[in-house]
Amino acid sequence: MRPFLIAPSILSADFARLGEDVDAVLNAGADVVHFDVMDNHYVPNLTIGPMVCKALRDYGVTAEIDVHLMVKPVDRMIVDFAKAGASIITFHPEATEHLDRSLQLIKESGCKAGLVFNPGTPLHCLDHVMDKLDVILLMSVNPGFGGQSFIPSTLDKLKQVKKLIDDSGYDIRLQVDGGVKVDNIAEIAAAGADMFVAGSAIFNKPDYKAVIDEMRSELAKVDE
Numbered sequence: 001m002r003p004f005l006i007a008p009s010i011l012s013a014d015f016a017r018l019g020e021d022v023d024a025v026l027n028a029g030a031d032v033v034h035f036d037v038m039d040n041h042y043v044p045n046l047t048i049g050p051m052v053c054k055a056l057r058d059y060g061v062t063a064e065i066d067v068h069l070m071v072k073p074v075d076r077m078i079v080d081f082a083k084a085g086a087s088i089i090t091f092h093p094e095a096t097e098h099l100d101r102s103l104q105l106i107k108e109s110g111c112k113a114g115l116v117f118n119p120g121t122p123l124h125c126l127d128h129v130m131d132k133l134d135v136i137l138l139m140s141v142n143p144g145f146g147g148q149s150f151i152p153s154t155l156d157k158l159k160q161v162k163k164l165i166d167d168s169g170y171d172i173r174l175q176v177d178g179g180v181k182v183d184n185i186a187e188i189a190a191a192g193a194d195m196f197v198a199g200s201a202i203f204n205k206p207d208y209k210a211v212i213d214e215m216r217s218e219l220a221k222v223d224e
């Protein structure tokens with residue numbers, strides 16, 4: 001079993017002092033920076049683009065940057081984010097006309113690739129692309145906003161995807177995003193997730209280290 005990874009979503013960070021806030025959360029023990037990109041088209045919100053990713057790299061952030069694309073179409077943003085320093089790029093299957101081509105583009109750009117499934121999106125498009133995936137991300141809220149509540153049916157979906165990954169034999173991370181908190185992270189891990197995105201649960205608290213430590217001690221209770 002791979003080590004659990006905690007990936008704070010900077011959607012809930014202080015955008016006016018983003019570099020400092022990202023440094024603070026990494027110094028508090030976060031593993032990966034989750035970077036939410038919204039286009040007011042695929043989702044009803046508008047956030048940040050490749051220039052901000054590059055700015056974080058120029059500021060000195062060396063941790064993996066996990067770019068969650070909630071944009072349509074995706075291909076141009078894949079290329080731009082790879083150039084801007086992204087480490088992982090994930091996108092929603094509904095947002096591209098050519099799933100396999102978009103995944104190949106991510107790999108050719110030197111990044112890890114992932115697909116994201118909304119709560120109501122079926123999983124069948126995984127059938128033919130498992131060999132191209134480094135990450136499968138299950139949304140546990142509908143995408144577009146931080147601070148929403150975890151949708152409980154995600155737990156069953158996680159179990160289903162965990163089995164698909166185990167049966168495939170590929171080394172694929174199972175990420176969950178939306179409403180992840182100290183009090184539900186253990187249950188989510190027990191269902192199969194190994195990478196946890198949490199925005200409001202971390203950034204809305206004054207002591208990031210205290211929250212991340214509490215998350216890790218909850219995770220330590222889970223049988224891997």
Ligand SMILES: O=C(CO)[C@@H](O)[C@H](O)COP(=O)(O)O
Pocket residue numbers: 009011012034036068070141142143144145146147148177178179180197198199200201
């Ligand atoms: O992709 C998204 C929302 O679309 C997320 O990454 C959120 O930013 C998670 O926020 P919390 O639910 O943890 O506050």
Ligand SMILES: [Fe+2]
Pocket residue numbers: 009034035036068177197
């Ligand atoms: Fe996200």
